[in-house]
Amino acid sequence: MRIAVQGCCHGELNQVFSKVAQIHERNPIDLLLILGDFQSIRDNDDFQSISIPKKYQKVGDFQNYYYHDELKPPVLTLFIGGNHEAMRHLMLLPHGGYVSRDIYYMGYSNVLWYRGVRIGSLSGIWKKWDFNRERMSWKSIEESEAWISKVRELYHVRNSDMQPLFMLNGEKRLDIMLSHDWPDGVVYHGDIRDLLRRKPFFEKDVQTRRLGNPKSWQLLRQLKPKWWLSAHLHVRYEATINHNKRKKNDDEVELDLFSEDERQETTTRFLALDKCVPKRSWLEIIEVDQDTSHPSYKDKDTLYWDPEFISNLQRIAAGDKELDKKDVATDYSQYAVPHYAAGIQRREEEQTTNFIKRFLSNI
Numbered sequence: 001m002r003i004a005v006q007g008c009c010h011g012e013l014n015q016v017f018s019k020v021a022q023i024h025e026r027n028p029i030d031l032l033l034i035l036g037d038f039q040s041i042r043d044n045d046d047f048q049s050i051s052i053p054k055k056y057q058k059v060g061d062f063q064n065y066y067y068h069d070e071l072k073p074p075v076l077t078l079f080i081g082g083n084h085e086a087m088r089h090l091m092l093l094p095h096g097g098y099v100s101r102d103i104y105y106m107g108y109s110n111v112l113w114y115r116g117v118r119i120g121s122l123s124g125i126w127k128k129w130d131f132n133r134e135r136m137s138w139k140s141i142e143e144s145e146a147w148i149s150k151v152r153e154l155y156h157v158r159n160s161d162m163q164p165l166f167m168l169n170g171e172k173r174l175d176i177m178l179s180h181d182w183p184d185g186v187v188y189h190g191d192i193r194d195l196l197r198r199k200p201f202f203e204k205d206v207q208t209r210r211l212g213n214p215k216s217w218q219l220l221r222q223l224k225p226k227w228w229l230s231a232h233l234h235v236r237y238e239a240t241i242n243h244n245k246r247k248k249n250d251d252e253v254e255l256d257l258f259s260e261d262e263r264q265e266t267t268t269r270f271l272a273l274d275k276c277v278p279k280r281s282w283l284e285i286i287e288v289d290q291d292t293s294h295p296s297y298k299d300k301d302t303l304y305w306d307p308e309f310i311s312n313l314q315r316i317a318a319g320d321k322e323l324d325k326k327d328v329a330t331d332y333s334q335y336a337v338p339h340y341a342a343g344i345q346r347r348e349e350e351q352t353t354n355f356i357k358r359f360l361s362n363i
Helices: 013-027 044-049 062-067 138-144 147-154 159-166 192-200 200-207 213-224 307-318 349-360
Strands: 002-006 032-036 078-079 097-100 103-106 109-114 117-122 176-179 227-230 237-244 265-272 285-286 303-305
Touching: 002 013, 013 032, 013 285, 032 103, 044 147, 062 097, 097 349, 109 159, 109 307, 117 213, 138 147, 159 213, 159 307, 176 213, 192 200, 213 237, 303 307, 307 349
Parallel strands: 002 032, 032 078, 078 103, 117 176, 176 227, 227 265
Antiparallel strands: 002 285, 097 103, 109 117, 109 303, 237 265
8 A cells, every 4th residue: 555644734735735646646645644733723713722823823725625525635634633733623523533525633542444554643742741631621621711821731642542552452463653753762763863963952852862752662662563653853764663572581571582583573664754845855655565354455445443442442431341342353334434424524523422422422
């Protein structure tokens, strides 16, 4: 599967889509992934809920796609949230949903299948002081007119976002993981010298291991995705993380059970991209092997929620309550994301209500 990957969008949808369309015409692309700072500004009221200095505030291209149902990107587009988003909009879709025709937001965290490729996601950035705090609700912020004072903390990753991801089985395939900021360990698996030559002000954070999210690094080591894609730092960077198969003895000491030739390794390829401005590396094509046995491979026009991720959400919601086990293999259709319907992007609360009714209402 050929996938276009774009770094920080900063509202430049027309530019991104134009570039993707040019590539798509020469050699077809299956999917576009946008790694945050999407800036889904619907109207001037949304400016109160986005962290951008006033002199840089502009409505951007999204408004046209939101209000005109016939407009769409050249290929299906998935995106995550960054730290410059219109949260008055995106908070209405905590589990994700359509924000326009063929443009789908993945929510605070998610796992989706598309054409035999399994894609995980985490929106926002790391700030340790907010990790275990609960976000204020959309309604309470709206009623108190507190968007301006609260918006920065709304971007911060929460434990509740990451918990269903940490509950995933690390032995199962995960083709792609998306996050806005970097897992904090990846920088040490690439060309640090070249990075610091281009971004010398990163040096202190590199030395103190503060360049990114430490919890995402733990997640990367657990899930071992084939690709981990990020943006945020406005620089292109590559790294390769090797995952050695090791076993712990009774004293919790890691034992390497293989010789150099016998050691079984899997790898994660990390790629970070720049923001959408001229003469920067902000768009690339990656190719990912598909699971041809998965229902989403045969149903090429449909997104699917991942049953394991949904099950994790249900287990969290249930707490100590015992849940009935379902045979997901025989009824995978229940995990199909509904196809786009005209105007659904302007009914955000309906999308969220439908998700809760479908998966969480009986818990």
